[in-house]
Amino acid sequence: MRLPGLLYRLYGRVIAKDLPPEKLPHHIGMMVDGNRRWAKLAGAPTAHGHQAGADNIIEFLGWCDEFGIRTVTLYMLSTDNMNRSSDELEQLMGIIANMLDRLGEKPNLRIQPVGSLELLPEYLSAKLCSLGESTKDATGLHVNVAVGYGGRREIVDAVKELLRDEGRVGKSAEQIADELDIDDVSRYLYTRGQPDPDLVIRTSGEQRLSGFLTWQSAYSEFYFCEALWPDFRKVDFLRALRDFADRQRRFGS
Numbered sequence: 001m002r003l004p005g006l007l008y009r010l011y012g013r014v015i016a017k018d019l020p021p022e023k024l025p026h027h028i029g030m031m032v033d034g035n036r037r038w039a040k041l042a043g044a045p046t047a048h049g050h051q052a053g054a055d056n057i058i059e060f061l062g063w064c065d066e067f068g069i070r071t072v073t074l075y076m077l078s079t080d081n082m083n084r085s086s087d088e089l090e091q092l093m094g095i096i097a098n099m100l101d102r103l104g105e106k107p108n109l110r111i112q113p114v115g116s117l118e119l120l121p122e123y124l125s126a127k128l129c130s131l132g133e134s135t136k137d138a139t140g141l142h143v144n145v146a147v148g149y150g151g152r153r154e155i156v157d158a159v160k161e162l163l164r165d166e167g168r169v170g171k172s173a174e175q176i177a178d179e180l181d182i183d184d185v186s187r188y189l190y191t192r193g194q195p196d197p198d199l200v201i202r203t204s205g206e207q208r209l210s211g212f213l214t215w216q217s218a219y220s221e222f223y224f225c226e227a228l229w230p231d232f233r234k235v236d237f238l239r240a241l242r243d244f245a246d247r248q249r250r251f252g253s
Contacts, residue, residue: 008233019238019245026070028064032229035053069141074143075210112132113125119148196220201237205224
């Protein structure tokens, strides 16, 4: 059992050695998919899969920090997932809350909530806001925690806020429409002021975005990995970085 692990570590070192730092992504969107299927395959309760996934997030952020990734957006719970059973959601929210406590103990980590916090239990939304406030001046890895997040909802929220702000200064609907451009909407997104993701990774073999960073991912590169999220290893991450570094990015048709 130890030999494959040793071989993977050696293999990972070979990949890491050849990664050109100037070609690594600055912002990674991470879709942590497959916790439930992992638990089912293991014959374990669903909560066990969610906990294994949360543990792997801690590891993953360490890898990102090691390779100088500046920003990570973690897709942990979508607005669509909010219709799951109350028991599963209650357990998942508690696991996310515990994970946030662990992240809050990490030095120089900036945590930013990304999503519709009003959809979450008060204790979880309060914890996210508190962490966001207490870490806002941190200069290390910037971690967007997407909980209760939906890409279409984000765009709608951005447009609503823009219209309200423009209306307060007396602009008419026609004037707002005539002056509206792409940068205006970007300034009202949950991730305002941040660079768009260079790379979006999804685990579990699914090959779709499922509403993740709908606006921001217009020119992102995508990498789909067969591993379920709790099984996603450092070598899988390195393969994704290598694949990204080997691509010739084209920002257009």
